[in-house]
Amino acid sequence: MIVITGANGTLGRGIVEQLLGRVPAEQIAVSVRDPEQARELAVQGVRVRRGDFTDPASLAHAFEGASQVLIVSAATTGGAAITQHRTAIEAAEAAGAHRILYTSHMGVNPSSPFPPMVDHAATEALLRESGMAFTSLRNGFYASTTLWLLTEALKTGELTAPQDGPVSWTAHADLAEAAAITLAEESFDGPTPALTAGAALDLAGAAELAAELTGRTIRRVVVPDEQYRASLLAQGLPEARVELTLGLFAASRQGEFAHVDPALAHLLGRPTTPLREVLKAGLIPAG
Ligand SMILES: NC(=O)c1ccc[n+]([C@@H]2O[C@H](COP(=O)([O-])OP(=O)(O)OC[C@H]3O[C@@H](n4cnc5c(N)ncnc54)[C@H](OP(=O)(O)O)[C@@H]3O)[C@@H](O)[C@H]2O)c1
Numbered sequence: 001m002i003v004i005t006g007a008n009g010t011l012g013r014g015i016v017e018q019l020l021g022r023v024p025a026e027q028i029a030v031s032v033r034d035p036e037q038a039r040e041l042a043v044q045g046v047r048v049r050r051g052d053f054t055d056p057a058s059l060a061h062a063f064e065g066a067s068q069v070l071i072v073s074a075a076t077t078g079g080a081a082i083t084q085h086r087t088a089i090e091a092a093e094a095a096g097a098h099r100i101l102y103t104s105h106m107g108v109n110p111s112s113p114f115p116p117m118v119d120h121a122a123t124e125a126l127l128r129e130s131g132m133a134f135t136s137l138r139n140g141f142y143a144s145t146t147l148w149l150l151t152e153a154l155k156t157g158e159l160t161a162p163q164d165g166p167v168s169w170t171a172h173a174d175l176a177e178a179a180a181i182t183l184a185e186e187s188f189d190g191p192t193p194a195l196t197a198g199a200a201l202d203l204a205g206a207a208e209l210a211a212e213l214t215g216r217t218i219r220r221v222v223v224p225d226e227q228y229r230a231s232l233l234a235q236g237l238p239e240a241r242v243e244l245t246l247g248l249f250a251a252s253r254q255g256e257f258a259h260v261d262p263a264l265a266h267l268l269g270r271p272t273t274p275l276r277e278v279l280k281a282g283l284i285p286a287g
Helices: 010-020 035-043 056-062 078-094 115-130 145-156 172-185 203-214 225-234 239-253 263-268 275-283
Strands: 002-005 028-032 047-050 068-071 099-105 133-139 158-161 219-222
Touching: 002 010, 010 028, 010 172, 028 035, 028 056, 035 047, 047 056, 056 078, 068 078, 068 172, 078 099, 078 115, 099 115, 099 172, 115 133, 115 239, 133 172, 145 158, 145 203, 145 275, 158 203, 158 225, 172 263, 203 219, 203 275, 225 239
Parallel strands: 002 028, 002 068, 028 047, 068 099, 099 133, 158 219
Antiparallel strands: none
């Protein structure tokens, strides 16, 4: 039984959908916080059980009979994320799984100014310490991250943010397919190479693409970190969220997400999805 967590989220659901084309449904199980939201998967023959990283007993039930467990990284940061990952790793081991897969990041770095990269480094250390076979999928930066900045910029005509750097923006769909292939073929041991799209682009480049696709003008305006912090706080964003966002820009201008690697395209056996396609789907209404 292959167990996938976070299967009501974007990446997890994509992985299950891709896996359904590769292994029989009765060999797939999902661990989700709300089984009702996974009803469509149950109808297809996937085992659906409730599993919450903050509730070890629920994971014991959701991971029962697992051969492999794919842990979709937590939707939180810092100590809470690491505790949740530790709980999931221990539950996978207790369930008798022979391999754990974990959705790490291409920018994994214990000293990154962007906190999730530090959490991924700590989790990879937990996986190594577990002594179990594991695969750490070093996923590229989600291309969809650009959409929240660009959608706002399209309204105002200005993309105002601190200095950034190039990022190898990668499509959720490509990462989901890669994870499904890795589960079906058990093709990687330890950390994968960086699983990235084929090009790195900074926000000015992304804004140019968005402008070209929508026929609108977007001016990239670089502001100091302090000014950006003050404007986000004034908009009512929680302080932790503001610091997280500033950390992203600091890490990106240090080049932490600039690496482009052919591994994802090799694994998929096709070119990766360019940012342009993700923006087209996200910014231009269908029909
Ligand atoms: N590579 C990148 O650039 C990048 C960017 C952002 C985030 N990430 C990481 O990638 C992960 C998956 O991305 P995504 O786009 O699929 O995010 P998503 O759509 O928000 O899905 C996150 C999933 O985590 C589940 N979850 C939250 N708290 C949980 C808990 N206590 N126990 C078990 N499951 C829990 C959620 O369950 P519910 O459906 O019940 O809420 C959801 O299904 C994120 O959680 C984050 O760690 C990566």
